[in-house]
Amino acid sequence: VAAVVGVTSPEHDVVVVGGSLAGCAAATMFARRGLSVAVVERQPRADAYKTICTHYIQGSATPTIERLGLRDAILAAGGVENAVSLWTRYGWIAPAADARARHGYSIRRTKLDPIVRDMAAGTGGVELMQGLRATSLVVARGRITGVRVRAGDRSERELTGRLVVAADGRASELAAMAKVPGLRTPNRRFAYWSYFRGLPTIPGPVAGTGQLWFLDPHVAYALPNDDGLMLVAFWGLRKDLDSYRGDVDRAVRARIAELPDGPALEQATQEGAWLGRLEMPNVYRLPAHRGMALIGDAALSTDPLWGCGCGWALQSAEWLVQETADALAAGRDVRPALRRYQLRHARELLAHHLMICDYSTGRRMRPPERLLFAAAARDATVASTVHAFAARTVPVGKLLSPMTMGRAAITLALPALRRPAATVLDISRRRERLAPR
Numbered sequence: 532v533a534a535v536v537g538v539t540s541p542e543h544d545v546v547v548v549g550g551s552l553a554g555c556a557a558a559t560m561f562a563r564r565g566l567s568v569a570v571v572e573r574q575p576r577a578d579a580y581k582t583i584c585t586h587y588i589q590g591s592a593t594p595t596i597e598r599l600g601l602r603d604a605i606l607a608a609g610g611v612e613n614a615v616s617l618w619t620r621y622g623w624i625a626p627a628a629d630a631r632a633r634h635g636y637s638i639r640r641t642k643l644d645p646i647v648r649d650m651a652a653g654t655g656g657v658e659l660m661q662g663l664r665a666t667s668l669v670v671a672r673g674r675i676t677g678v679r680v681r682a683g684d685r686s687e688r689e690l691t692g693r694l695v696v697a698a699d700g701r702a703s704e705l706a707a708m709a710k711v712p713g714l715r716t717p718n719r720r721f722a723y724w725s726y727f728r729g730l731p732t733i734p735g736p737v738a739g740t741g742q743l744w745f746l747d748p749h750v751a752y753a754l755p756n757d758d759g760l761m762l763v764a765f766w767g768l769r770k771d772l773d774s775y776r777g778d779v780d781r782a783v784r785a786r787i788a789e790l791p792d793g794p795a796l797e798q799a800t801q802e803g804a805w806l807g808r809l810e811m812p813n814v815y816r817l818p819a820h821r822g823m824a825l826i827g828d829a830a831l832s833t834d835p836l837w838g839c840g841c842g843w844a845l846q847s848a849e850w851l852v853q854e855t856a857d858a859l860a861a862g863r864d865v866r867p868a869l870r871r872y873q874l875r876h877a878r879e880l881l882a883h884h885l886m887i888c889d890y891s892t893g894r895r896m897r898p899p900e901r902l903l904f905a906a907a908a909r910d911a912t913v914a915s916t917v918h919a920f921a922a923r924t925v926p927v928g929k930l931l932s933p934m935t936m937g938r939a940a941i942t943l944a945l946p947a948l949r950r951p952a953a954t955v956l957d958i959s960r961r962r963e964r965l966a967p968r
């Protein structure tokens with residue numbers, strides 16, 4: 532880590548390292564508040580994108596996506612408004628109208644990343660510098676005031692700002708250089724996924740939604756995406772990895788074939804190989820440290836099984852801008868604003884993250900979770916709360932509140948009090964009927 536005492540005033544108001552979802556969202560919103568922003572992205576190509584992602588963006592991020600003005604571009608590129616039906620051993624829990632209204636978006640990162648980067652590059656006040664890697668920190672009087680960056684030709688320069696933002700993802704190099712305190716917990720699941728065209732759809736209330744199977748402890752999904760593609764994923768336990776290593780295609784197809792009402796992969800065309808991620812620990816880092824802010828995966832990389840990372844990357848970028856932009860614009864000390872951001876980040880996400888970490892141990896569902904799913908498969912009110920929670924539009928406290936748990940218990944004990952779910956559908960064995968003659 533280079534320690535250079537800055538003697539000149541910073542070149543930029545904000546220096547963002549990482550030009551992906553979090554970094555470009557923050558840069559755009561800072562610049563809209565009249566601030567000058569440098570974004571440093573090590574990928575040189577304008578069409579670079581993250582390959583390791585199943586890109587189901589939860590409904591929690593929809594307001595941020597709309598405020599960024601990304602909705603039309605996502606839909607124009609073929610992205611879809613998403614919703615998911617949950618299979619549990621108690622039946623399907625399909626999203627009713629209220630849950631569908633809390634939709635997010637699904638769109639492959641091949642399309643999403645360039646859209647988000649174009650948005651930032653086209654915003655006055657943002658200087659997007661691709662092909663530059665941040666290699667060390669500039670520190671003045673103990674505070675991080677900039678980064679030293681290196682280009683492909685090995686030339687180096689320094690970029691200084693009144694605020695440095697680490698948006699450099701799960702393996703954040705900036706966090707490592709700044710020794711940001713964090714908490715890392717193991718994730719005992721792995722994932723394989725691929726894309727399919729021409730999958731027969733399941734009729735009834737679950738039609739047109741994605742499907743997620745809680746096989747307890749395994750999980751699988753089939754998620755509609757842009758260009759009519761279906762992303763099919765399987766999440767297994769790392770202790771069983773040996774049985775996948777020899778022939779991933781055969782092993783994953785065998786698991787998908789076992790899914791109740793599952794996708795008939797043999798009737799569809801696979802586009803591209805199976806992609807996989809075998810190790811993905813949960814990492815929480817303090818979102819503000821020595822004057823530097825962390826957003827997106829740099830601050831929190833939670834188990835991707837729940838599809839929260841893209842949405843939280845955009846949302847945490849917005850929280851940072853909302854908390855710090857006024858102080859930066861007024862030339863005030865930004866540290867109190869960073870403390871507010873840190874608290875807000877924790878208030879919004881920490882309980883979700885801790886619950887996700889607990890499930891990523893590969894454990895089976897606990898009695899309260901089974902109670903909620905059993906009730907949600909029978910009662911529309913509980914189903915609505917479960918869907919809102921899955922979309923991360925309500926806090927953990929709402930899911931586990933005495934009101935929700937009480938309603939779930941009463942629903943199971945007293946069927947007469949159920950609000951019957953038009954959302955509940957028994958479609959077992961319909962798959963055979965879908966097979967072409």
Ligand SMILES: Cc1cc2nc3c(=O)[nH]c(=O)nc-3n(C[C@H](O)[C@H](O)[C@H](O)COP(=O)(O)OP(=O)(O)OC[C@H]3O[C@@H](n4cnc5c(N)ncnc54)[C@H](O)[C@@H]3O)c2cc1C
Pocket residue numbers: 548549550551552553554571572573574581583584585586587588589663664665666698699700701704705722808811826827828829835837838839840841842843844
């Ligand atoms: C298997 C898997 C599946 C997932 N599925 C989903 C899903 O369905 N839904 C969902 O919401 N999330 C999902 N995620 C999580 C999601 O991919 C991330 O949360 C999201 O990409 C975070 O965005 P980000 O901008 O914070 O970081 P990233 O997208 O990782 O971007 C970081 C950027 O920083 C750049 N960078 C890094 N270091 C430097 C440096 N030193 N100098 C310059 N640039 C640098 C990188 O090139 C990159 O462009 C998944 C993740 C995994 C692993």
